[in-house]
Amino acid sequence: MDSERAFAQRLQRPDPIHETYQDTNASYDHVVNVLLERAALGEVGLMVACHNENSVNIAAGRMQELGVDRRAGSISFAQLMGLCDHITFRLGHEGYLAYKVVHYGSIRSTLPFLCRRAQENRAVAKGFRREQELISKELAARQTAKKSSSPK
Secondary structure: HHHHHHHHHHOOOOOOOOHHHHHHHHHHHHHHHHHHHHHHOOOOOEEEOOOOOOHHHHHHHHHHHHHOOOOOOOEEEEEEEEOOOHHHHHHHHOOEEEEOOOOOOOOOHHHHHHHHHHHHHOOOHHHHHHHHHHHHHHHHHHHHHHHHHOOO
C-alpha cells in the first residue's frame, strides 16, 4: 500500500487507499453487489475472491435475494490456500462453487503478492483465531463422541 501511495503522490493524484478498513469493506461490498446484479442477468461471470467472512456472507445472501443458482457457474467464491479454510469449506458444504487459490511462481514474483495480501488483510489474523476456535470445538466434539460410543 505504501508503494501505491508513493506512486500516486509522484503523479500528483489522490491517495488510492481507503482511509479505514470499514471504508475498504464498504467499497468492496458495493462493487461486488453491482457485479452480482450483472451476473444475475447473465452479463458477467464473477469470482468473489475474499477473506472477509462478513463480505462473503453479504455476497451469498445477495445471490439468494437475486435468485442466482449456487451451482450455475456464473458466480463462485475463492480464498488463498491456507487462509480462511472455514469459509471455503462452509461455502462448498452449502452448495456454492468454492475454490482454493494457489499462488504459483518464483519467490521473486510471489512474495510481493503474498506480502501485500498479508498487509491488507490484517483482519485475516481474526480468521486464524476463528479457525483455531472451530477446530478446537470440532476436536472436543469428536473426543466426546468417541468417549460416549466406547464400550464400557
